[in-house]
Structures are given as C-alpha cells and as structure tokens.
Amino acid sequence: MAVTLRQIAEAAGVSVATASRILSDHPYPQATDETRERVLEAARDLGYHPSAAARALVGGRTNVIAVACERPDDPHPVKMLRAVHRIARDFGYHVLLSPGSEIADMAALLHERRVDVVLWARNTLDGAASLLEAVSAPHQTIIAVGSPGKLPAGVLTAYWEQSEGIASVVDHIVGLGHRSIAFLAGTEVGTGSKARLFVEHASRHGLTPHVVSAQEDEGCLLAGAQMARKALELDPPPTAIVGRNDEIAIGALHALHEVGVRVPEDISVAGYNDIAVAAYCAPSLTTLATPYVECAEYALGAALRSLARRNGQPPPPRAVKFPTRLQARQSTAPAHGEPYRRPRKWLVAQASP
Amino acid sequence: MAVTLRQIAEAAGVSVATASRILSDHPYPQATDETRERVLEAARDLGYHPSAAARALVGGRTNVIAVACERPDDPHPVKMLRAVHRIARDFGYHVLLSPGSEIADMAALLHERRVDVVLWARNTLDGAASLLEAVSAPHQTIIAVGSPGKLPAGVLTAYWEQSEGIASVVDHIVGLGHRSIAFLAGTEVGTGSKARLFVEHASRHGLTPHVVSAQEDEGCLLAGAQMARKALELDPPPTAIVGRNDEIAIGALHALHEVGVRVPEDISVAGYNDIAVAAYCAPSLTTLATPYVECAEYALGAALRSLARRNGQPPPPRAVKFPTRLQARQSTAPAHGEPYRRPRKWLVAQASP
DNA sequence: TTGTAGGCGTTATCAA
DNA sequence: TTGATAACGCCTACAA
Numbered sequence: 001m002a003v004t005l006r007q008i009a010e011a012a013g014v015s016v017a018t019a020s021r022i023l024s025d026h027p028y029p030q031a032t033d034e035t036r037e038r039v040l041e042a043a044r045d046l047g048y049h050p051s052a053a054a055r056a057l058v059g060g061r062t063n064v065i066a067v068a069c070e071r072p073d074d075p076h077p078v079k080m081l082r083a084v085h086r087i088a089r090d091f092g093y094h095v096l097l098s099p100g101s102e103i104a105d106m107a108a109l110l111h112e113r114r115v116d117v118v119l120w121a122r123n124t125l126d127g128a129a130s131l132l133e134a135v136s137a138p139h140q141t142i143i144a145v146g147s148p149g150k151l152p153a154g155v156l157t158a159y160w161e162q163s164e165g166i167a168s169v170v171d172h173i174v175g176l177g178h179r180s181i182a183f184l185a186g187t188e189v190g191t192g193s194k195a196r197l198f199v200e201h202a203s204r205h206g207l208t209p210h211v212v213s214a215q216e217d218e219g220c221l222l223a224g225a226q227m228a229r230k231a232l233e234l235d236p237p238p239t240a241i242v243g244r245n246d247e248i249a250i251g252a253l254h255a256l257h258e259v260g261v262r263v264p265e266d267i268s269v270a271g272y273n274d275i276a277v278a279a280y281c282a283p284s285l286t287t288l289a290t291p292y293v294e295c296a297e298y299a300l301g302a303a304l305r306s307l308a309r310r311n312g313q314p315p316p317p318r319a320v321k322f323p324t325r326l327q328a329r330q331s332t333a334p335a336h337g338e339p340y341r342r343p344r345k346w347l348v349a350q351a352s353p
Numbered sequence: 354m355a356v357t358l359r360q361i362a363e364a365a366g367v368s369v370a371t372a373s374r375i376l377s378d379h380p381y382p383q384a385t386d387e388t389r390e391r392v393l394e395a396a397r398d399l400g401y402h403p404s405a406a407a408r409a410l411v412g413g414r415t416n417v418i419a420v421a422c423e424r425p426d427d428p429h430p431v432k433m434l435r436a437v438h439r440i441a442r443d444f445g446y447h448v449l450l451s452p453g454s455e456i457a458d459m460a461a462l463l464h465e466r467r468v469d470v471v472l473w474a475r476n477t478l479d480g481a482a483s484l485l486e487a488v489s490a491p492h493q494t495i496i497a498v499g500s501p502g503k504l505p506a507g508v509l510t511a512y513w514e515q516s517e518g519i520a521s522v523v524d525h526i527v528g529l530g531h532r533s534i535a536f537l538a539g540t541e542v543g544t545g546s547k548a549r550l551f552v553e554h555a556s557r558h559g560l561t562p563h564v565v566s567a568q569e570d571e572g573c574l575l576a577g578a579q580m581a582r583k584a585l586e587l588d589p590p591p592t593a594i595v596g597r598n599d600e601i602a603i604g605a606l607h608a609l610h611e612v613g614v615r616v617p618e619d620i621s622v623a624g625y626n627d628i629a630v631a632a633y634c635a636p637s638l639t640t641l642a643t644p645y646v647e648c649a650e651y652a653l654g655a656a657l658r659s660l661a662r663r664n665g666q667p668p669p670p671r672a673v674k675f676p677t678r679l680q681a682r683q684s685t686a687p688a689h690g691e692p693y694r695r696p697r698k699w700l701v702a703q704a705s706p
Numbered sequence: 707t708t709g710t711a712g713g714c715g716t717t718a719t720c721a722a
Numbered sequence: 723t724t725g726a727t728a729a730c731g732c733c734t735a736c737a738a
Binding site: 002004005006016017020021024050051053054055056057058059 | 730731732733734
C-alpha cells in the first residue's frame with residue numbers, strides 16, 4: 001500500500017539504484033539533471049516516503065534518540081526535554097521516551113530499537129557508564145546530563161555540581177542572618193544527597209540545620225506541605241526553610257499560607273531548580289537555577305554534530321561543568337533578631353480555616 | 354557486532370526458521386521441548402536481541418505510538434503523557450514524541466516511521482480526520498483525545514465538552530454572587546474559544562463579562578500576570594477573575610498578591626484544567642478538572658487492545674464523551690455586596706514593592 | 707552517469 | 723516438527 005523505491009524507479013524509467021542515489025541526500029548528487037528531475041517528479045507525484053525501518057536495517061542508523069530521566073513529567077525534566085526536542089528537530093532526529101528508564105530499559109532500546117543516542121539524565125549519573133556495555137554499533141552514543149554523584153567514565157558528560165548549588169543557597173540564607181534553618185529533604189537521603197551537602201556546608205558556618213523527611217508517594221507538593229508543618233513544630237522553629245526542589249518549596253509555601261505564617265516576613269523559603277512557576281508563586285520563590293537546559297543543549301548538540309558526519313563517530317568522552325546560579329526573589333528576606341516563635345494567631349488560624 | 358538470529362541458530366544447531374519461531378512469541382510454540390531449550394539457551398548465552406527494524410520491515414508493525422500535542426512541556430499535556438506511557442508499557446509499545454506535531458509531522462511519522470498509532474491531542478481535534486489520509490497500512494490507527502471544536506470523522510475519539518466545563522465555572526462564579534467578571538483569554542480567540550463560550554453562558558445569567566487578552570510568547574504565567582493587572586484597571590473592577598487555563602490563573606494570583614489584593618477576600622480567581630500545582634497555590638486554586646487522563650486511557654487502551662489481536666484491526670471509530678468536574682478550592686468565595694473598588698493601599702503597595 | 711546484484715535481520719510460506 | 727527460501731524496502735560496491 002505504501003509507495004516504494006521500485007515503484008518510483010519504474011515510473012521514472014530508471015533503476016532503483018539511481019532512484020536511491022537521488023532520493024537519499026548524497027554528498028555528490030551523481031546524476032544528470034534530467035534524470036534527477038524525472039525521479040524527483042515521480043517521487044512527488046506518487047507520494048514517496050522512504051521507509052525508516054528499511055533504512056535502519058541496511059544503514060544501522062535509526063535517527064532516534066532516547067531520553068532516560070527520572071520522572072519525565074516533573075517540571076524540571078520537562079524543561080530539559082523541551083530543549084532536547086528543539087535540537088532533535090534541527091538534526092532530523094526523533095525522540096523516544098521509554099516508559100521505564102532503568103538501565104535495562106535503555107539497554108533494550110540500544111539493542112532492539114538501535115537508537116543512535118541515549119541521553120542519560122537520571123540522578124545516578126554514573127549509570128551511564130554501565131550503558132556502554134549495551135552499545136552494539138560503533139556509532140551509538142551515550143551522553144550524560146545532570147549532577148553527578150560520581151562522573152560516569154567514558155561518556156560525554158555535561159553537569160553541574162550539586163555541592164556548589166547547595167553552597168550558594170546556604171550562603172544566601174546564612175547571609176540574610178538566618179541561624180535556625182530547616183531543610184526539607186523528602187525521601188532523598190544518603191551520601192551525596194542534597195540534605196547531606198546542605199548540612200555539611202552549613203556546618204562551615206557553625207550551624208546545624210534540621211533535616212525533615214517525608215514520603216513522596218503522593219508527589220513532592222504534598223510532601224513539601226507536610227514537611228513544612230513538621231518544621232513548624234521544631235524547637236526553636238526555623239526562620240528559614242529550604243526545599244530539596246521547587247515543588248517541595250511550593251508545597252511548603254502553601255502550607256505556611258494556610259496556617260497564616262507570612263513569607264518572607266515570618267519565615268523565608270527557598271527552592272531548588274528554578275522551574276517556571278517559581279517566579280510566579282505568591283510570593284515569588286527564591287531558588288537555585290540549575291543549568292539543566294544548557295547541559296542538554298551542549299551534550300546533545302555535540303553528539304549529533306559528531307554523528308552528522310559521514311561514518312560519524314561518537315564525540316570524544318569528556319566532562320564539562322556548567323555553573324549554577326542563585327535566583328533571589330521575594331520569598332527570602334533578612335532574619336529578625338529572634339528566631340520566630342509561634343504566636344497565638346497560628347492556633348486561631350488553624351482552628352478556623 | 355550485534356547478535357543475529359542466524360548466529361544463535363548455528364549455535365543451537367537449528368535453522369533460522371525454527372529459531373525465529375521459538376524466539377518470537379507465537380501462539381503455538383511449535384517445537385520440541387528439547388530444541389526449544391537449546392535455542393533459548395543459545396539466545397541467552399550469546400545475548401540475542403531481535404532487531405526492531407527488521408521486524409518492522411517484514412511485519413509492518415513497529416510497536417511505536419506517536420503523540421501529537423500542542424505543547425508537550427505544559428503541565429496539562431504532561432499529565433496525559435504520563436498515562437500514555439503507563440499504557441504503552443503495558444502493551445509493549447514505545448512512545449515517540451515528534452518535535453513538531455503539525456499534521457504534516459504526524460503524516461511523516463505514519464509514512465516513514467510507520468508508527469502503529471497516532472494519538473492526536475491537539476486543540477483542533479478534527480485535524481485527526483485529515484491524518485487518515487496518511488495511513489498506508491491497514492492496522493495503522495488514529496485516535497483523538499481532547500475537547501473538540503468539531504468531532505473528527507472516522508476516528509476513535511475520547512473527549513469532553515468545553516462548553517460544559519465553562520458552564521460549570523460560570524455557574525460556580527455566578528452562584529457565589531459575582532456580577533462583575535473578567536475572563537483572561539490570552540491569545541485564544543474566535544468561535545468555539547473558551548472566551549466565546551464563557552461570554553455566551555454568562556449572558557444566560559444576564560451578565561457581560563470582560564474578556565482580557567495578551568500575548569503568550571513568554572508563557573502563560575507572565576501573560577496571566579499581565580492580564581490580571583489589566584483587569585484591575587477595568588471599571589467597574591471585577592470581583593472574580595477566570596483564567597483560560599491554570600497557568601494563567603496562577604500568574605494572576607501572583608500579580609494580585611504583588612499588588613496587595615487579597616484572594617479570595619477581595620477578588621475570586623478560578624483556573625481551568627486542574628494541573629498538579631493548582632491544589633498547592635496560595636491560596637489553593639478553584640479550577641475545572643478536565644478528564645484528559647481518562648480520555649487518553651480509554652482511547653489508547655481501546656486502540657492497543659484491538660491491535661493486540663493477531664491481524665489486529667483498528668478499533669471501530671466512535672466518540673465517547675467524558676464528564677468535567679468543578680474542583681472548588683480556596684481561591685473563590687462569595688462576592689460582597691459592592692464590586693470591589695481599588696483602595697489606597699494598592700497604590701502604596703505598588704509604589705514600595 | 708547508470709544498472710546489476712548482494713545483503714541488512716526477520717518472518718512466513720511451503721515442502722520435507 | 724523442521725528446513726529451505728522468498729520476501730520486506732533500501733543502500734552500496736562493483737561493473738558497465
């Protein structure tokens with residue numbers, strides 16, 4: 001039912017070979033202008049579309065890139081995916097999103113779908129290295145984007161240092177005079193976690209922030225609200241609250257608003273990542289801008305440029321660091337002399353919502 | 354470099370045909386248990402992975418579904434994409450996201466990539482019908498999900514009625530006693546637009562709401578903030594503001610907060626779609642929940658079930674309507690007797706942010 | 707410049 | 723139950 005090369009070859013009165021040469025954009029379009037014209041016309045008239053499957057079978061390339069990220073529906077990854085799409089289009093690639101994106105899922109994509117590029121953007125950035133075992137064609141490329149616990153070996157990596165970002169946040173909060181600080185960690189724990197880094201850096205200022213955790217099964221927003229309420233129970237209560245990500249911080253803003261705590265007058269709140277809504281919270285959210293988009297652009301651009309060359313090889317593996325940037329907004333302000341004590345009105349507000 | 358069927362056939366001492374029969378899950382696994390075992394073992398040892406390209410070439414099926422939505426990075430589509438992924442995984446499909454998703458882009462996907470299913474979730478729902486011209490294999494399926502201006506003919510469609518949703522919002526706002534209402538439309542205009550529907554339904558209550566528009570190049574959040582400021586200039590000023598979508602409403606909340614207008618005491622605000630953050634705004638946002646996810650689940654489920662049958666045909670085209678639901682939260686409240694007049698403090702607040 | 711022919715990895719048909 | 727073998731649609735030496 002679909003139009004094939006043979007059909008347009010017959011229609012144009014040439015062999016399939018000539019038709020192929022003309023229709024697949026070769027470096028040197030070796031053909032008479034006249035035959036060339038005939039073939040193109042036939043292709044246009046019959047509505048010819050080359051079969052990606054056939055091309056992939058003979059050529060090896062699929063012109064597909066797969067993206068592996070933790071939760072492709074969270075605002076932060078979504079920001080990056082947008083950039084991925086733009087670049088993919090520029091190079092004539094399509095983007096495959098696997099429902100799962102564990103190493104095994106990506107390995108299957110490399111093996112069976114023969115995707116040309118895997119963009120690995122999961123938290124465990126060094127997982128990208130184990131994917132190298134799954135490449136079965138010389139052109140297949142793995143690139144990593146994110147913030148590494150440990151840099152993946154042998155993989156082009158564009159990254160930022162979580163410790164730098166966390167340090168910026170701590171310095172900002174401490175610089176505003178806050179001494180009693182709560183970090184809302186959610187489920188993320190362990191070495192190299194943001195909570196750990198936060199505590200480490202705060203200790204350089206002689207401070208010991210509280211780390212609050214919570215289940216995230218119902219989403220970061222709810223968890224953030226829950227943790228904020230927990231934080232208010234601390235003694236002494238914090239004058240500043242920092243969320244592991246913006247959604248947690250937004251959940252916290254919501255909970256504080258409900259209880260009648262003013263931000264930033266009573267408590268300062270900061271987030272992490274700088275997702276789109278952060279600038280439009282009430283009040284707008286101070287947050288750390290991570291270079292997710294820039295990293296994806298760099299890594300994917302490099303990979304696709306390398307592949308674009310005939311017999312293109314993967315780009316040489318190297319690691320390029322991008323800077324983070326603190327985005328100060330309205331939700332943080334100088335601390336008062338005293339750590340904030342729960343006033344009566346909270347109880348009133350809580351009692352009659 | 355990749356392991357092929359021939360290799361494992363040789364290793365197992367059988368022909369490629371038998372190997373194929375055993376390794377591709379046939380209805381009747383016609384083979385001796387003994388040879389069966391040998392083949393499976395060889396496949397396991399050598400690490401065999403069938404080539405999707407080769408299978409697609411001979412079988413026609415690609416096990417890929419493509420999704421066309423307006424802006425795959427907006428929260429609302431993203432909610433739906435999550436459901437799509439879950440279902441795709443259950444049926445062993447992959448999801449292809451085209452950078453562009455115009456009709457032409459999807460047609461190309463049908464022609465060249467030979468995707469099995471196109472899920473059409475763009476605003477112009479009847480565009481799905483024109484895609485039918487691009488199907489070149491009998492199993493290829495188009496399904497439509499969203500809110501139709503006009504129902505696409507010949508396509509399985511799961512939809513909700515925008516007019517019902519808008520009516521719910523109007524009834525809610527008017528029921529609270531609001532008479533002076535502004536609808537923030539952004540760039541969406543024309544017949545069948547939400548603004549038009551809003552005005553129509555409000556007129557049944559004897560009301561004439563203001564329609565505010567704005568560019569959305571910088572995103573709905575900013576546009577929402579701008580339009581809210583415009584709305585405050587109206588005479589009489591509105592006591593209720595309704596956004597065309599939740600992001601516009603959230604932008605409006607932000608602008609009102611900045612200017613010192615209290616929500617819902619001074620002005621009520623409502624959104625549309627019920628994205629995740631809506632429940633976590635400050636105050637939480639009253640909004641209309643659209644059944645995007647349910648629609649996608651229904652349509653995609655039906656399509657993939659039909660295709661799962663051997664020689665599976667597309668599902669019979671029909672249109673199934675899903676209900677919308679008003680989600681009342683804190684951002685809307687009863688109107689006061691008088692339309693709200695701009696008090697002095699606004700000017701003060703504006704002068705000293 | 708053009709045509710011939712072989713092969714990419716798999717499935718399906720037919721005969722053994 | 724198994725094994726040859728012919729497609730599937732395209733690309734690319736190689737030969738003309």
